[in-house]
Amino acid sequence: MFHALRAPAPVPSRRAFLAGAATVGGALVVGFHLDLPGTKARAAGAPDFSKVPTQPNAFVRIAPDDSVTVLIKHLDMGQGNTTGLATIVAEELDADWSQMRAAFAPADASLYANLAFGPIQGTGGSTAVANSWIQLRKAGAAARAMLVAAAAAEWTVPAGEITVEKGVLRHARTGRESRFGPFAAAAAAQPVPENPRLKEPGEWRLIGTTLPRLDSEAKTTGRAVYALDVRRPNQLTAVVARAPRFGATLRSVDDAAARKVRGVVDVVRIPSGVAVVARDTWSAMKGREALVLAWDEAGADRRSSDAQLAAYRALAAKPGLVASRQGDAAAGIKNAAKVLEAEFSFPFLAHAPMEPLNATIEKSGDGYLIHAGSQFQTIEQAVTAQILGTTPDRIRINTLWAGGSFGRRATSSADYIAEAAAVLKATGEKNPIHLVWTREDDITGGYYRPAAYHRIRAGLDAQGGITGWEHSIVGKSILIGTPMEAMMVRNGVDATTVEGAADTPYALPVYRFEVHNVRDAVPVLWWRSVGHSHTAQAMEVFIDEIAHAAGRDPVEYRLSLLQKAPRLSAALRLAADKAGWAGRQAKPGQGLGVAAHESFGSYVAMVADVTAEAGKVTVSRIVAAVDVGVAVNPDVIRAQVEGAVGFALSAVLRNRITFKDGAVQETNFDAYEPTRMSEMPVVEVHIVPSTAAPTGIGEPGVPVLAPAISNAIFAATGQRLRSLPLDLAALRGV
Amino acid sequence: MPKLTVNGTTHEVDADPDMPLLWAIRDHLNLTGTKYGCGIAQCGACTVHVDGQPARACQTRIGDVAEAKITTIEGVSGRVAEAVQAAWRKLDVVQCGYCQSGQIMSAIGLLSENKAPSDADIAGALDGNICRCGTYQRIKAAVHDAARSLA
Numbered sequence: 001m002f003h004a005l006r007a008p009a010p011v012p013s014r015r016a017f018l019a020g021a022a023t024v025g026g027a028l029v030v031g032f033h034l035d036l037p038g039t040k041a042r043a044a045g046a047p048d049f050s051k052v053p054t055q056p057n058a059f060v061r062i063a064p065d066d067s068v069t070v071l072i073k074h075l076d077m078g079q080g081n082t083t084g085l086a087t088i089v090a091e092e093l094d095a096d097w098s099q100m101r102a103a104f105a106p107a108d109a110s111l112y113a114n115l116a117f118g119p120i121q122g123t124g125g126s127t128a129v130a131n132s133w134i135q136l137r138k139a140g141a142a143a144r145a146m147l148v149a150a151a152a153a154e155w156t157v158p159a160g161e162i163t164v165e166k167g168v169l170r171h172a173r174t175g176r177e178s179r180f181g182p183f184a185a186a187a188a189a190q191p192v193p194e195n196p197r198l199k200e201p202g203e204w205r206l207i208g209t210t211l212p213r214l215d216s217e218a219k220t221t222g223r224a225v226y227a228l229d230v231r232r233p234n235q236l237t238a239v240v241a242r243a244p245r246f247g248a249t250l251r252s253v254d255d256a257a258a259r260k261v262r263g264v265v266d267v268v269r270i271p272s273g274v275a276v277v278a279r280d281t282w283s284a285m286k287g288r289e290a291l292v293l294a295w296d297e298a299g300a301d302r303r304s305s306d307a308q309l310a311a312y313r314a315l316a317a318k319p320g321l322v323a324s325r326q327g328d329a330a331a332g333i334k335n336a337a338k339v340l341e342a343e344f345s346f347p348f349l350a351h352a353p354m355e356p357l358n359a360t361i362e363k364s365g366d367g368y369l370i371h372a373g374s375q376f377q378t379i380e381q382a383v384t385a386q387i388l389g390t391t392p393d394r395i396r397i398n399t400l401w402a403g404g405s406f407g408r409r410a411t412s413s414a415d416y417i418a419e420a421a422a423v424l425k426a427t428g429e430k431n432p433i434h435l436v437w438t439r440e441d442d443i444t445g446g447y448y449r450p451a452a453y454h455r456i457r458a459g460l461d462a463q464g465g466i467t468g469w470e471h472s473i474v475g476k477s478i479l480i481g482t483p484m485e486a487m488m489v490r491n492g493v494d495a496t497t498v499e500g501a502a503d504t505p506y507a508l509p510v511y512r513f514e515v516h517n518v519r520d521a522v523p524v525l526w527w528r529s530v531g532h533s534h535t536a537q538a539m540e541v542f543i544d545e546i547a548h549a550a551g552r553d554p555v556e557y558r559l560s561l562l563q564k565a566p567r568l569s570a571a572l573r574l575a576a577d578k579a580g581w582a583g584r585q586a587k588p589g590q591g592l593g594v595a596a597h598e599s600f601g602s603y604v605a606m607v608a609d610v611t612a613e614a615g616k617v618t619v620s621r622i623v624a625a626v627d628v629g630v631a632v633n634p635d636v637i638r639a640q641v642e643g644a645v646g647f648a649l650s651a652v653l654r655n656r657i658t659f660k661d662g663a664v665q666e667t668n669f670d671a672y673e674p675t676r677m678s679e680m681p682v683v684e685v686h687i688v689p690s691t692a693a694p695t696g697i698g699e700p701g702v703p704v705l706a707p708a709i710s711n712a713i714f715a716a717t718g719q720r721l722r723s724l725p726l727d728l729a730a731l732r733g734v
Numbered sequence: 735m736p737k738l739t740v741n742g743t744t745h746e747v748d749a750d751p752d753m754p755l756l757w758a759i760r761d762h763l764n765l766t767g768t769k770y771g772c773g774i775a776q777c778g779a780c781t782v783h784v785d786g787q788p789a790r791a792c793q794t795r796i797g798d799v800a801e802a803k804i805t806t807i808e809g810v811s812g813r814v815a816e817a818v819q820a821a822w823r824k825l826d827v828v829q830c831g832y833c834q835s836g837q838i839m840s841a842i843g844l845l846s847e848n849k850a851p852s853d854a855d856i857a858g859a860l861d862g863n864i865c866r867c868g869t870y871q872r873i874k875a876a877v878h879d880a881a882r883s884l885a
Binding site: 212229283668 | 760766767768769772774777779808830832833835860861865866868870871872874
């Protein structure tokens, strides 16, 4: 196995692991599950995140200086959850927004587990607000009740006569009032109420309003500390030389020249390669260049991207594992008046967060301290404890602002953090180790969004109604072969490969969705919106094709198939209305395209306005409508959708990881170029009013962009571009 | 040893003159507001001012800027810088925030030369600054907002 760092045997005693954790063959197995709003909603009702104890002490710190600090159990990689989670507490506490602060919680799954993940502290699946909603409302309400009780005792008045507003406790009859600070200590000594009364929506003063982000000040002055900014006394910086092809292993290393590079302190072997340790990053990079390495490539994957696609296409023609089915799809298609068929291919994609991966680890007391943009704290504790021969409770994590992630930091192998631990161990644990991936390491280092291939056939009757739908999806499972497989893969079907397709909300009379799991050496991982990043393109472009083949309006046709999906329908109607869909008039070469998709329990529709010419597409405007349940922070929601467009656009237009003879061809932002300002469309975001429990918005804006643009190109040119990135070279223009 | 004058203070740096300014600032002077994003002048996260002009620190050798006045995000001051940072906060531009030091340094450079930039001027000055979170719409609005407040 390349890269995926398995912790070496022998394994510490089972006592070392968290409840629900065990070891199998040296690999880590934890009781991980994904109880995502989107995956269970249709089958068994929305996940219930309300059965949580009331724990104000875990989440709320009121200080004598009147500040209120909310402990944030999640990683904030830009999605703004520090602001969102603090808003929930401030609301129930009746605090003033100006007194609110946020601090990242320590790694402690007994207090800070993600309720959607089981006994695991971690961030992902757009769950931060969704899983914390009741937990933090209870914490805030309890803290408020404890403040009131303390004030009632001090003022010798009934607690029921005390009001709280904007951070002020007040007793009207006696004219007494106080800010929170003076009662901070007395409130902490009060008993914790088990079931404090939560506000009714009509009582909300902060939720649903625009509040300034808590991180704007630090992030506009250079003062926000990311993991790459950690500077510990005597720390050394490490960079790692890894195999040039996935599946290759190190045969030999000559480090004589590297050791002579100014600033280089040590060269050590770790499971993933050879680490050069130096007093600064530049010296470590120069030292790495001076290594002479020989690789055993007997087990290396030497395929090229063209061969990979051909193999996926061939697999799709064979029967696969059934992900979902209803009735006899083949018969439905056989009896159709018209049959449509299409294929869609999708490349591997790197996440490329702006902050290259890195972590710092040091010996601390009787354990270790990790400084990282930590996304799966519990897994990182368990993995590093195994490497360092200690217990997870002795691994402390200082979670820091993360310079993006898009899924990359959430690995079941804790890959780059495990590397830091391995270097610390290999260097005798003398100096804190600051392990840095260069941008080249990041783009070529795997953990990609899996490549995928979809083949779809659908039958239409004479009126344009769908008579049957057959759909085959080929891709590498994110979960099979990882410690999460046992918990999250059923009958060989990984939901993250087929989500958004096999559970389509469209009313198909008969259907059959199949999946083929590819096995190869390329490490794959969830990439912002996971399976939806390809299934939405396949579903929403093909539905558009069917609507046109049926001679129907694409919005009206979708709505006719979404009668049992009222929230998605409402988002679609709102986007179409705000974009002026009904009265649209386009210049030659210009067109509007629409797409709608549910992911992670949220509903998003987009209308794209594009201009297409030979070999080129300009996206001028995106009108989006989103239903995320209660909109805790409307401006953060708008920002996430604007950002989703900026993030996803380069994957629509050009991004791909290309293999040639097994080697990744793109190495940096020159060949793997994110969206730039001059390409950014105007984005309008409209929020569907809702009283449903809040879901997430970190990911759901991503899936709909590609099909909205693809469908707009069809409207503009009559040409269907299905695969991503769009084959702009094939675009003929008008 | 190479000398560097950063934010008004002159330092001696114990490193080769070919060390990129980025790593001298971050690892030797411990001024970490300037970010590493790509190392090949494609992303602008490392943008600093060299004698008042925006420059990519990852492609600037310390041996070449010994006589220059270097300003990092930690050292910016004056009306333009304050207007830019205030506009960024007013519009809540940031998401992950990692690129924003570089974006702000480029924006200050632009507004120091051009008091009323058009959308095209802004894209021209900031197209070399990548934001992977896609905050461009707000960055553009914030530059306009800062320009208005300076008028």
